[in-house]
Amino acid sequence: MKNVYENEMKLEFLSKSSNESFARITVAAFASQLDPSLEEIADIKTAVSEAVTNCIIHGYEEKEGIIKIKCRLFANSIEIEISDNGKGIEDIEKARQVLYTSKSELERSGMGFTIMESFMDEVKVESVLGVGTKVTMKKMIKVSDGIEEMEVKL
Numbered sequence: 001m002k003n004v005y006e007n008e009m010k011l012e013f014l015s016k017s018s019n020e021s022f023a024r025i026t027v028a029a030f031a032s033q034l035d036p037s038l039e040e041i042a043d044i045k046t047a048v049s050e051a052v053t054n055c056i057i058h059g060y061e062e063k064e065g066i067i068k069i070k071c072r073l074f075a076n077s078i079e080i081e082i083s084d085n086g087k088g089i090e091d092i093e094k095a096r097q098v099l100y101t102s103k104s105e106l107e108r109s110g111m112g113f114t115i116m117e118s119f120m121d122e123v124k125v126e127s128v129l130g131v132g133t134k135v136t137m138k139k140m141i142k143v144s145d146g147i148e149e150m151e152v153k154l
Contacts, residue, residue, distance in 0.1 A: 004074070005072040005073060005074050005079075006073050006074060006075065007030075007033060007072070007073040008070070008071065008072045008073070009030050009070070009071050010068070010069070010070050010071075011023070011026055011068070011069040011070075011071075012066050012067070012068050012069075013066070013067055014064055014065075014066065014067075015055055015056045015059070015060045015063075015064055015065045015066065015067050015084065015086075016056070016064070017053075017056055019052070019067070020049055020052045020053055020056070021049075023048055023049075023052045023067070023069060023082075024044075024045040024046075024048045024049050024052070025045075026069075027044060027045070027048045027069065027071055027080060028041050028044055028045050028048075030071050030073070030078075031044050031071070031073070031078050031139075031141075033073055034073060034076065034077075034078060034141040035141070036141045036142075037142065040139065040141055040142070043119035043120065043139065044078065044080070044119075044120075044139055046115060046119050047080070047115065047116045047119045047120045047123075047137055047139075048069075048080060048082065050112045050113075050115045050116050051080075051082040051112075051116060051135045051137070052067060052069075052082060053112065054112050054113075054133075054135070055067045055082065055083075055084040055086065055133070058086070058087075058089075059084035059085075059086025059087060059088075059132065059133055060084060060086045060087075061086070061087065063086075065084060065085055065086055066084070066085065067082065067083070067084050068081075068082070068083045068084070069081065069082050076140060076141050076142075076143050077121075077138055077139060077140045077141060078138070078139050078141065079136065079137070079138050080136070080137045080138075080139075081134060081135070081136045081137075082134070082135050082137075083132060083133065083134035083135070084132050084133055085131065085132040086132050086133065087129065087130065087132075088127045088128050088129040088130055088131055088132055088133055089125070089127035089129075089133055090129060092125050092127055095113060095125075096113040096114075096117075096125065098111065098114050099111065113125070116135070116137060119139075120137040120138060120139050121138050121139055121140050122136075122137065122138040123135065123136070123137050124136040124137075
């Protein structure tokens, strides 16, 4: 049986803030196989940063844990799954509200999910208290028809 996706990668790393840039660059490099625009790459990197930061700050808090990323490439889209085995989210709908933060003592804006939703085409959040959280994001990559490239060369 043939897979419906064209390529897949998995990545695991410690929940250290120094690994956030590693995660965004790795996912961007993998997504580059779809020949995305610079704007699409920037969107993907921003959304990955937000999801990974949420795992570090909210999922594991002061503890260290493992963050997992699974990416799948389809013909004209990428699916990115970022998960932790942290404390979980008590109320997902509340957490997705603009400016909501459970860490008001930190200088955080409470815009993580809002940012993910504005840069990606689809964002799904699953969480179980005491078990962890999984955020699945999808981004459509516009297929270049070559006309724009031709105009630039002329």
